Amino acid sequence: MPDTVSQPRLLLRRLHSVMAGGGKAQAKLDRVVRVIAQNMVAEVCSIYLTRAGGVLELFATEGLKEEAVHKTRMQIGEGLVGLVAERGLPLNLSEAPQHPRFVYRPETGEDIYHSFLGVPILRSGKVSGILVVQNVTPRRYRPEEVEALQTISMVMAELVSSGELVGRDELFEDASSIGNPITLDGSMLASGIGAGAAVFHQPQIHITKTIADSIKEERVRLENAIAEMRLQLENLVEHPDLAHGGEHREVLETYRMFAYDQGWQDKMHAAISLGLTADAAVDRVHQENKARMAKIRDPYLRERIGDFEDLAIRLIRIIQGDTTDHHSKLIEDSVLIARNIGPAELVEYDPQYLKAIALEEGSSTAHVTIIARAMGIPVLGRVSGLLDHVEPGEDVIVDTNSEHVYVRPADDVIDTYRETLALQEQLHAAYDAERDLPAETLDGHRVNLFMNAGLLVDLPSLDRTGAEGIGLFRTEFQFMVSPALPKVDEQTRIYTAAMKAAGDRPVVFRTLDIGGDKQVPFLPREDEENPAMGWRAIRIALDRPALLRFQLRALLYAAAGKTLHVMFPMIAEVAELRRCKAILQKEIDRLEKFDKTPPVAVKVGCMFEVPSLSWQLDSLMKEIDFLSIGTNDLMQFFFACDRSNPKLADRYDLLAPPVLAFLHMIVQTCKEAGVPVTLCGEMGGRPIEAMALVALGLERLSISPTSIGPVKRMIRSVHMEKLREFLMANLNSTEHSIRDSLLLFARDHNIKL
Numbered sequence: 028m029p030d031t032v033s034q035p036r037l038l039l040r041r042l043h044s045v046m047a048g049g050g051k052a053q054a055k056l057d058r059v060v061r062v063i064a065q066n067m068v069a070e071v072c073s074i075y076l077t078r079a080g081g082v083l084e085l086f087a088t089e090g091l092k093e094e095a096v097h098k099t100r101m102q103i104g105e106g107l108v109g110l111v112a113e114r115g116l117p118l119n120l121s122e123a124p125q126h127p128r129f130v131y132r133p134e135t136g137e138d139i140y141h142s143f144l145g146v147p148i149l150r151s152g153k154v155s156g157i158l159v160v161q162n163v164t165p166r167r168y169r170p171e172e173v174e175a176l177q178t179i180s181m182v183m184a185e186l187v188s189s190g191e192l193v194g195r196d197e198l199f200e201d202a203s204s205i206g207n208p209i210t211l212d213g214s215m216l217a218s219g220i221g222a223g224a225a226v227f228h229q230p231q232i233h234i235t236k237t238i239a240d241s242i243k244e245e246r247v248r249l250e251n252a253i254a255e256m257r258l259q260l261e262n263l264v265e266h267p268d269l270a271h272g273g274e275h276r277e278v279l280e281t282y283r284m285f286a287y288d289q290g291w292q293d294k295m296h297a298a299i300s301l302g303l304t305a306d307a308a309v310d311r312v313h314q315e316n317k318a319r320m321a322k323i324r325d326p327y328l329r330e331r332i333g334d335f336e337d338l339a340i341r342l343i344r345i346i347q348g349d350t351t352d353h354h355s356k357l358i359e360d361s362v363l364i365a366r367n368i369g370p371a372e373l374v375e376y377d378p379q380y381l382k383a384i385a386l387e388e389g390s391s392t393a394h395v396t397i398i399a400r401a402m403g404i405p406v407l408g409r410v411s412g413l414l415d416h417v418e419p420g421e422d423v424i425v426d427t428n429s430e431h432v433y434v435r436p437a438d439d440v441i442d443t444y445r446e447t448l449a450l451q452e453q454l455h456a457a458y459d460a461e462r463d464l465p466a467e468t469l470d471g472h473r474v475n476l477f478m479n480a481g482l483l484v485d486l487p488s489l490d491r492t493g494a495e496g497i498g499l500f501r502t503e504f505q506f507m508v509s510p511a512l513p514k515v516d517e518q519t520r521i522y523t524a525a526m527k528a529a530g531d532r533p534v535v536f537r538t539l540d541i542g543g544d545k546q547v548p549f550l551p552r553e554d555e556e557n558p559a560m561g562w563r564a565i566r567i568a569l570d571r572p573a574l575l576r577f578q579l580r581a582l583l584y585a586a587a588g589k590t591l592h593v594m595f596p597m598i599a600e601v602a603e604l605r606r607c608k609a610i611l612q613k614e615i616d617r618l619e620k621f622d623k624t625p626p627v628a629v630k631v632g633c634m635f636e637v638p639s640l641s642w643q644l645d646s647l648m649k650e651i652d653f654l655s656i657g658t659n660d661l662m663q664f665f666f667a668c669d670r671s672n673p674k675l676a677d678r679y680d681l682l683a684p685p686v687l688a689f690l691h692m693i694v695q696t697c698k699e700a701g702v703p704v705t706l707c708g709e710m711g712g713r714p715i716e717a718m719a720l721v722a723l724g725l726e727r728l729s730i731s732p733t734s735i736g737p738v739k740r741m742i743r744s745v746h747m748e749k750l751r752e753f754l755m756a757n758l759n760s761t762e763h764s765i766r767d768s769l770l771l772f773a774r775d776h777n778i779k780l
């Protein structure tokens with residue numbers, strides 16, 4: 028195929044003149060496959076187009092039997108052509124008939140062709156057809172050949188989109204469903220319920236002209252657009268809402284870094300040299316990047332596809348002169364619909380109207396999810412078929428509890444959700460009214476409610492909820508959103524900001540709990556059989572003490588002249604805690620050596636997450652200033668029950684008597700030793716569980732900001748002594764759970780759950 032690779036411009040021009048010439052679309056297509064086959068020295072060139080119902084139909088061929096045209100059809104996912112469509116990625120095989128997905132269609136006579144190269148014809152990110160070349164001799168097509176065919180497929184997309192070959196009405200997967208209510212499934216990424224009119228994040232980009240008239244002019248268009256894009260991003264990073272720094276800003280800075288990527292720019296210029304227009308070149312390179320990145324196993328790096336996509340679309344919009352301003356795009360309650368959305372794009376929307384986000388893709392570690400969560404916007408991800416089933420302006424309800432998107436919901440569904448939303452608003456108003464009141468029971472028992480945090484964008488919740496401080500600052504979140512290991516001064520900046528936002532309220536920093544399900548981009552991923560019980564948290568920290576030392580240094584710097592509260596995660600034995608304390612002491616001593624202001628006091632705590640500590644509790648008491656019970660981990664080890672396995676989610680109940688008796692023992696030991704004890708697992712944020720916990724004697728709970736209102740409301744409606752008596756009488760029960768009895772008790776005693 029030397030011709031194609033060295034003369035791609037010539038081929039593109041030839042194709043373009045075929046397409047621009049007169050005649051019916053089918054005749055053009057027949058000529059197109061001939062030109063491609065000739066130029067690529069392929070014995071076969073075929074084009075399959077996508078029809079309604081996800082069927083791929085052979086529309087034109089050079090080399091296969093003529094009678095197969097418009098007869099050979101397959102479903103997406105069926106055979107090799109179906110496989111290309113399913114993945115949306117090129118497939119390059121030297122021995123196609125040996126591929127497990129090969130399906131022989133006798134009418135085509137293709138069994139004699141050994142090598143196969145199929146590339147998707149993509150239109151607005153969707154597969155609208157497949158372009159295939161085949162050769163008799165077994166060979167693997169060279170990367171330049173694959174790229175050349177991908178470029179041709181872009182030009183083909185232009186012809187397909189004219190609607191002359193496959194009618195536009197067929198492009199809808201299920202035309203009969205248009206207008207009817209439908210429910211789509213997804214996965215919860217950020218919890219909540221939101222309803223509003225569908226707003227498409229990207230009005231689908233259409234590249235109407237792929238072949239350049241003047242390469243020089245296209246280069247200038249690209250350069251101008253890149254300059255404009257950078258300017259836009261600079262302005263975004265300097266946006267007043269982001270002035271306080273924080274991960275919004277960090278995420279955007281990473282994103283801005285991509286915008287200056289020289290490799291990306293070079294590739295776009297190379298695509299223009301092939302004869303593409305500037306916007307087609309951006310799209311072409313983007314599709315290529317996407318295909319490459321989709322193969323990466325590392326979830327963090329794979330997530331960066333979204334960032335690149337965001338940038339590529341932004342650039343194409345600039346080239347095409349589209350100046351839509353997202354911020355002014357929302358004028359009523361809206362649900363944002365997108366395949367994916369980048370973090371920069373999200374912060375451009377007016378949060379006042381943005382009620383929920385539904386994505387075809389997305390994942391819980393995506394930057395945008397982390398930011399949406401912090402902004403309190405519900406997000407449902409991985410909603411397949413979303414873009415095909417929603418039209419702009421239609422009513423949409425996103426419910427992450429049921430993990431459903433209701434499109435054009437029926438009246439009864441709307442009514443139910445309206446009631447739920449109204450109720451939610453009423454409740455929020457009630458929580459706000461109690462914000463400055465103490466969490467005190469009817470008979471005067473005071474409970475301290477702290478909040479859990481991990482990102483700087485969580486901090487405004489301190490004032491919003493009236494939390495008494497941060498009982499658990501999960502420092503690893505910062506590391507998870509950062510592409511490189513945050514340096515000491517960067518960490519210091521973050522911890523200082525957290526302490527500043529908290530004012531006189533304490534912030535309990537937990538040292539890094541990475542590993543397990545919390546992977547960070549800069550540490551090699553370990554394949555472990557049981558990651559939750561594996562090389563994580565303090566185990567990594569003690570094996571890589573520099574990581575811990577630098578973090579403790581940053582914490583000490585941030586706490587200069589204040590009290591530092593620091594605790595260590597996943598401690599399994601007292602000796603382990605002692606090693607941590609020794610490292611901390613060295614860092615404290617170092618302050619003096621370097622003439623740095625020390626904290627006024629350093630309070631050291633330990634997370635109780637591993638049951639083995641129960642047998643060293645008395646010794647532990649002598650080593651610590653406070654204890655924090657992490658029931659999320661503790662309970663998975665207590666019951667030997669994986670906390671992230673959905674099959675086991677309802678297997679054991681945290682309101683089981685042995686759990687409560689175990690927690691009671693820990694609380695009692697702490698009380699007797701005069702060591703303050705907090706519970707910081709999710710359990711404490713659920714009112715019925717929290718009710719049992721305060722009755723066990725827990726006086727400090729650290730919970731998510733959204734739980735503070737409901738838990739405080741429950742506490743303020745409880746008569747503690749009666750409840751405690753009831754609970755203690757049930758601690759020795761051998762029932763699976765005492766949840767039902769507690770619920771009945773709450774109902775009979777007007778406890779607000």
Ligand code: PEP
Nearest residue numbers: 657658659660661707708
């Ligand atoms: C816990 O295990 O309860 C806890 C608070 O830690 P994390 O959820 O971060 O593991």
Ligand code: MG
Nearest residue numbers: 636657659660
């Ligand atoms: Mg934990």
